[in-house]
Amino acid sequence: MTKPEQPFLNESDTLIRTPLDPATGQPSDTCRYALFPGMALAQSEPELVVLLYDSILHQYKDTAMFLYRGREGSDPLLNRKWSQRLLSRWRNLGKPTMIITTPEDMKFFRGILTEIPTVSLYDELLAHNISGGCSRELYRLAEPEQFGFEPAVRELAENMGAVLYDAGSQPEIDPEDAVKIPFLTSSIDVRNAMKKRGFEAVHILELIYGMGRSNQHLAHTHEGEHNHDAPPQVREAVMSSKERNAQEELFSADAAKRNLQDLRETLLAMFWNE
Numbered sequence: 001m002t003k004p005e006q007p008f009l010n011e012s013d014t015l016i017r018t019p020l021d022p023a024t025g026q027p028s029d030t031c032r033y034a035l036f037p038g039m040a041l042a043q044s045e046p047e048l049v050v051l052l053y054d055s056i057l058h059q060y061k062d063t064a065m066f067l068y069r070g071r072e073g074s075d076p077l078l079n080r081k082w083s084q085r086l087l088s089r090w091r092n093l094g095k096p097t098m099i100i101t102t103p104e105d106m107k108f109f110r111g112i113l114t115e116i117p118t119v120s121l122y123d124e125l126l127a128h129n130i131s132g133g134c135s136r137e138l139y140r141l142a143e144p145e146q147f148g149f150e151p152a153v154r155e156l157a158e159n160m161g162a163v164l165y166d167a168g169s170q171p172e173i174d175p176e177d178a179v180k181i182p183f184l185t186s187s188i189d190v191r192n193a194m195k196k197r198g199f200e201a202v203h204i205l206e207l208i209y210g211m212g213r214s215n216q217h218l219a220h221t222h223e224g225e226h227n228h229d230a231p232p233q234v235r236e237a238v239m240s241s242k243e244r245n246a247q248e249e250l251f252s253a254d255a256a257k258r259n260l261q262d263l264r265e266t267l268l269a270m271f272w273n274e
Contacts, residue, residue: 014068015067016068018093019062032060032096033096034096035053035056035063040104040189042263043256043259045188045214046263053267059130064093102188103187110147123152131159136162136163140184156204157204157207183199
């Protein structure tokens, strides 16, 4: 019996484009940088990718979009083919430096795709003094140990006024209350895993560019004027049953597919007039 042929790397949602040249209105021939948002962020919070790319273009006008369909699970053959295709497309762009948004992608690029130069998105945000609004909240930092961006994430959060929980320096917070403190991370995979387990978790880009759809309930839970002379308090952030049901829908496979399609169409319309 012949084994069914395995589909080869669906690239229908791929978007690899150089930015438009303001002088000609045509795509640039090459670029110095390329934003690699990663599929997890694109599928979970597409609005953040749009806002992020717009922000980066204000700093580096020759930044390409490198929205590329993710690695195919643990299949080594498909992953080798995926890597080779990625390398080919990167070379066609003129070998730009990749701006990486997630620790998981940084680990992959620096471990497997060593030919490609990379920079941390969060170091770039700090270098250009890009910051969000005031966030007088208390968070627990949850950065992956390897290839995490802890120093930059910590500085970005603190620049906005957020306070990061440290049991050693904040003994006034009861351990039972500490478990209620939302997690803060640069890994959308970590954020999503925590939320699915019932914990509050926020991506650092949500502090900078605004809460994504899966965290919109935090806007009314944490709204109000804060006394900046007083320490932030542990806040109750209990979702209603309606909000929990809405969150489950946001994390569904169908929602991820729709988000990716919508993101591609939005990027083409906003940045390439298509």
